[in-house]
Amino acid sequence: MIKRLQLHTRALSRRSFLITIGVTGIAVAFGGLLQDASGASVAPTVEGSYRPNAWLTIAADGTVTIMSPASEMGQGIMTTLPLLIAEDMDADWHKVRVVQAPSDAEKYGNPGFYGVQLTGGSESTRGYHNMLRLVGAQTRKIILASAAAMLNVPVSELTTEPNRVVHARSGHSLDYGEVAAAGALPDPLPQATDADLKPSDQWRYIGKLTIPRVDVPSKVDGTAIFGIDVQLPDMLYGAVLRAPVQSEQPETIDDAEARAVPGITQILPLPYGVGIIGETVEATKRAKDLLKIV
Numbered sequence: 001m002i003k004r005l006q007l008h009t010r011a012l013s014r015r016s017f018l019i020t021i022g023v024t025g026i027a028v029a030f031g032g033l034l035q036d037a038s039g040a041s042v043a044p045t046v047e048g049s050y051r052p053n054a055w056l057t058i059a060a061d062g063t064v065t066i067m068s069p070a071s072e073m074g075q076g077i078m079t080t081l082p083l084l085i086a087e088d089m090d091a092d093w094h095k096v097r098v099v100q101a102p103s104d105a106e107k108y109g110n111p112g113f114y115g116v117q118l119t120g121g122s123e124s125t126r127g128y129h130n131m132l133r134l135v136g137a138q139t140r141k142i143i144l145a146s147a148a149a150m151l152n153v154p155v156s157e158l159t160t161e162p163n164r165v166v167h168a169r170s171g172h173s174l175d176y177g178e179v180a181a182a183g184a185l186p187d188p189l190p191q192a193t194d195a196d197l198k199p200s201d202q203w204r205y206i207g208k209l210t211i212p213r214v215d216v217p218s219k220v221d222g223t224a225i226f227g228i229d230v231q232l233p234d235m236l237y238g239a240v241l242r243a244p245v246q247s248e249q250p251e252t253i254d255d256a257e258a259r260a261v262p263g264i265t266q267i268l269p270l271p272y273g274v275g276i277i278g279e280t281v282e283a284t285k286r287a288k289d290l291l292k293i294v
Contacts, residue, residue: 050180052142052189054107055085055135062163062177064091067101069108069128071119072215079213081128087205088136088198089143091176092163098214130194138192145186146179162204236265239284241291242273250274254292261287 050058056066066085072078082098085091101108101117109115112127140160147165148155151172159166166173205211218224243249253274255267263283268275274291278284 049183050185052139052185053135055132056089056139058143058176058180060177060181062092062095062175062180063097064089064095064163064176065097065099066091067108068098069101069110069117070124072100073119075124076213076215077119077124078215079211080125081132082214083205083211084129084132085136085139087203088133088196089139090160090162090204091136093205093211095163133197134192134194137196137198138190141190141192141196142186143176143179145190146182146184147174149184149186150174150179150182236277236279237281237284239276239278239281239288240270240273241276241288241293246272248272250293252293255287255290257290257292258287261290267291 052058054067056064058064064086066082068078068081070077070081078098078100082096083093086093086096103117105115105117109117110123110127111131112123113121144155144158144160144165148158151158151167151170151174153167153170157167157169159168161173163176164173165176165179200206215224249271250269250273253267253269255274258264258267258276261278261283263279264276264287265279266275266277267287268277274288274293276284276287276291278287
């Protein structure tokens with residue numbers, strides 16, 4: 001005998017509702033752009049041994065590789081977030097390489113989303129904004145400290161231009177790549193505060209309409225890799241038959257026909273519906289349609 005789904009009601013505040021809606025961004029994020037902005041494969045190797053922090057590295061040729069923690073879904077976030085770092089570290093945007101950050105909420109979680117690393121609720125720019133600008137400002141201070149040691153001058157006598165440290169008094173300058181090639185990070189690492197952020201009248205990139213989106217070229221030429229493109233050995237696919245009302249959960253499930261579908265490996269009851277796992281997308285969709293819950 002098949003029993004009806006039992007409806008469990010509970011009070012839902014506006015705050016809880018917004019959090020629940022925002023969390024759906026996790027599922028959406030899996031469909032986002034997974035490759036780096038230069039067309040490399042998924043999870044590209046980060047170039048450069050000069051690593052001031054978890055967010056970027058600088059190679060000897062001056063290439064600045066910056067992590068993008070949010071999922072690109074057409075909203076331009078793969079350009080926006082790295083650009084915030086590039087602005088305050090005074091990087092040359094033409095030498096910036098953007099890669100997708102790994103799933104590591106401890107390092108790349110969104111401060112505006114309770115430290116969770118997900119994309120949704122229009123919280124990426126607002127949530128990461130101040131933190132990433134501080135990452136850029138700290139990076140600039142680290143580069144200046146390294147360059148001061150190389151030039152044997154006080155840090156206070158140095159300034160920066162895009163991808164270059166300048167000592168105006170002597171006329172000497174160092175490209176960021178030259179600083180990176182030396183590979184010596186200051187110890188301890190200098191920290192940054194809001195006082196170290198660039199004032200808006202000095203911005204080179206933020207708010208400038210001339211900055212092209214880094215994700216567009218690979219989407220135009222067809223080399224972009226999305227979540228749906230990923231193929232791994234022995235890969236399985238999942239589908240979820242969700243309850244029509246929040247907090248509803250299945251008591252009894254008739255899954256005999258669904259389990260008979262070729263390629264189905266497992267059917268699992270969930271607190272909010274039924275999960276189907278199979279060898280192909282088509283099999284999981286077929287099995288989902290055959291589930292009987294009344």
